[in-house]
Amino acid sequence: MPKQVDLSVELAGVKLKNPVVAASGTFGFGREYGQFYDLSQLGGICCKGLTLHRREGNPPPRIAETPMGILNSVGLQNPGVEDFISQELPELRRHDLAVIANISGDTPEEYGIMCRLLSAAGVDMIEVNISCPNVKAGGLAYGTRPELAAEVTQVAKAHSTVPVMVKLSPNVTDIVQIAKAVEEAGADALSLINTLRGMRIDVNTRRPILKRNTGGLSGPAVLPVAVRMVWEVSCAVKLPILGMGGVSKGEDAAQLMLAGASAVAVGAACFADPYAPLKVRDGLAEIAAVQGLDRVSALTGAVMPW
């Protein structure tokens, strides 16, 4: 009988009862999967990306299946930060899990306002999505330029009383450069990776499947990219990392943790199996037990590179 493994971890001072978190945009505000199991079994939830005002997102089709992956162009469809605080947060608070609000803004000022409102509302952490376009910088994504990423991080930090985690985009030449800029600007944690840009074309109609032509790739296909990026970033910065991208079983989560992640998020895997986050948690616990670890956090950064 393998001994009990301590599954609890810490992410920038936020205690998670286990290292498995639902990834932003794949789990709504928890209501739907909460019909399958008690959300208190999760370490936390990154809520669907919020904007200052309500948004309807992109026109359909928004989903295309790809080899071991999925492309999405949902966009930032959400009820707006104030509706989230009044309608969704109280419901989530009935469960025992860390609530991480994920935010996107057209301008740094919008990030600031949202951080202030969400801190006051008492979320446990704010995840700043910098993969969206900065309207002021001509639509260039914040996440693609160190100085833009640093600016949003500073503004978010200045307006938050809870830890700020910055979510990095993988669609850059050098993710380490962005990670360092964000660390220097005062971020408390990093999450990575967001989706990789991709495209799929119907050869008969010669039309892209997605109405927006391109979308973001996630699912098992992106796991090796995520592991590599988490590893590179964790070697270069001291911040704790929430690792994600393609996790669908315990072994995938263990890889991200060995590469340097303190906790992991599960996204697209839920679409195939609503219970995926719980299976990832159990699989991870089993790996830790078999390896004789007292606590799962011992995996973090323990890779032995050649």
Added chain:
Amino acid sequence: MKVEQTCKILSKRQLNAYAVEMDLAVGDMVRASLTGPGQFVHVKCGEGRLLRRPISVCKWRACEDSDTLTIVFEVRGEGTQWLARRPVGHSVDVLGLLGRGFQIEAGETYLLVGGGIGVPPLLGCAGSCDGAATAILGFRSKDRALLLDEFSGSCADVQVATDDGTLGHRGYVDQLLRQELAGERRYRGILACGPKPMLKSVVKAAAEYGVPCQVSMEERMACGVGACLGCAVQMAGGGMKHVCKDGPVFDAGEVDWNA
């Protein structure tokens, strides 16, 4: 609680060269989550394919030992191909029952309009209408027709149209629909399922005759439960609703038909 279940394939048969009918043992799924015809199940079609395939419920039976569900589907691509080849006695992973189906008032008379693989879900409607419904069913040609005997057994009147005239009326269902709406019988509403161009002309005819119309919509899905916001349909009011959660059945007036 919604459930994901491993369901045994009890039987399957080929309804024509394209469509497969499959009976599944679904545990207590019908008793636990059936609200009416037009709902769907989300079926895992092999390990290599990440996304489940949405398939409407055609018939159901609640039973102490295990409920049964009947689905009817056409082979369109790899997923439905995999499902069609799955042998009797083997299992499939099913999430269900999902979505909001047709709203049918007891004792009222409805006009069912189906096209192609949109026909099977209407059989459930016929069952909920106590034999009083009229069905207008359209197919590309005679060799694509399906479930005609079942509809005859559960409807007051069944009319068939084929695009090429190989069976019944030659042409589209909306011609038969207009005839019927101009006739004697009065309907509480029209219940429609089929390809989008068909739905559009049905909705137009319904509006002309002032008959309320419910339509079953399709969109590409990921989660199937309302969490990912993937399966959006544009609404006439400018917002979005989602096929898997708010639908698949919508009031025709809600939908933006020009999107």
